[in-house]
């Protein structure tokens with residue numbers, strides 16, 4: 001393995017707010033303010049699109065989604081994601097919105113020693129979070145969910161919420177929602193090569209991205225989604241998909257030695273095609289190791305069965321499955337998979 005390379009593993013933050021205006025809500029935060037937030041994180045906007053429900057930004061390192069009452073921001077590399085919290089709280093307060101819950105998740109960094117504060121350790125992240133979020137979000141939980149593969153594959157989760165706060169608006173909506181976060185390492189080298197640009201291809205990042213989306217079959221994961229894609233130079237790829245009020249997002253670090261790809265989407269708990277979606281994703285990357293984390297609001301999460309049966313026909317075996325409950329987030333299931341027989 002390379003001594004140091006690009007850190008593909010993302011840090012992900014989901015913030016819920018309450019306020020009076022449920023029409024545009026947080027989408028009223030000005031673009032100049034968003035840019036200031038991202039300056040703290042140390043990344044920039046590559047492209048932005050909006051539909052009737054939310055705004056989706058492709059960033060120089062991953063993605064940002066802004067809904068009327070929630071913000072999801074996911075960044076990789078050596079970005080300082082948690083530093084977005086104070087300015088996000090500030091700019092939301094200017095339009096009458098208050099933070100009601102916070103969820104921070106990440107996998108295990110490939111190059112942990114390259115991470116700057118507060119991402120130097122999970123302990124540092126949790127203490128930074130506890131000092132940064134308003135003190136009324138006092139119902140907190142931090143946990144590292146293990147896997148059987150090795151201690152280098154575990155799932156870090158922190159949540160915080162206001163005790164007894166009735167999540168009136170988003171609870172209703174969130175009730176039927178679940179989030180799936182897939183992290184894949186050790187990608188099939190032949191498939192990973194599709195995320196490298198040809199030298200002097202005379203394409204823009206947008207047109208090269210569009211070609212990769214089609215060439216790899218990413219456009220077939222959800223044919224109904226509006227896709228915003230971007231290819232980095234000389235390699236690397238990011239996309240956001242928008243389908244009504246649901247987003248999906250893919251980020252690829254294709255370099256040999258530290259290759260990584262992630263897929264994330266929200267869907268209805270009742271959606272019966274989620275296994276189909278995961279199967280398509282696995283076929284695009286053929287990873288040597290994969291983790292799947294699903295978060296369902298409520299006290300049960302049965303999606304793990306669907307995940308396992310979706311990828312078993314592709315030769316993947318579920319090596320571990322951990323389940324835990326978190327205030328405000330619900331039930332988190334963390335599964336790891338590897339091919340039954342490694343082909344190299």
Ligand SMILES: C[S@+](CC[C@H](N)C(=O)[O-])C[C@H]1O[C@@H](n2cnc3c(N)ncnc32)[C@H](O)[C@@H]1O
Pocket residue numbers: 006007008009010060061062075076077232233234235236237238251252253254255260261262
């Ligand atoms: C930003 S993208 C996708 C992010 C995603 N979290 C991931 O790493 O899977 C990362 C890939 O793009 C490449 N890359 C090229 N130029 C880049 C830039 N200006 N900023 C960030 N990544 C860049 C990196 O080497 C890496 O392969």
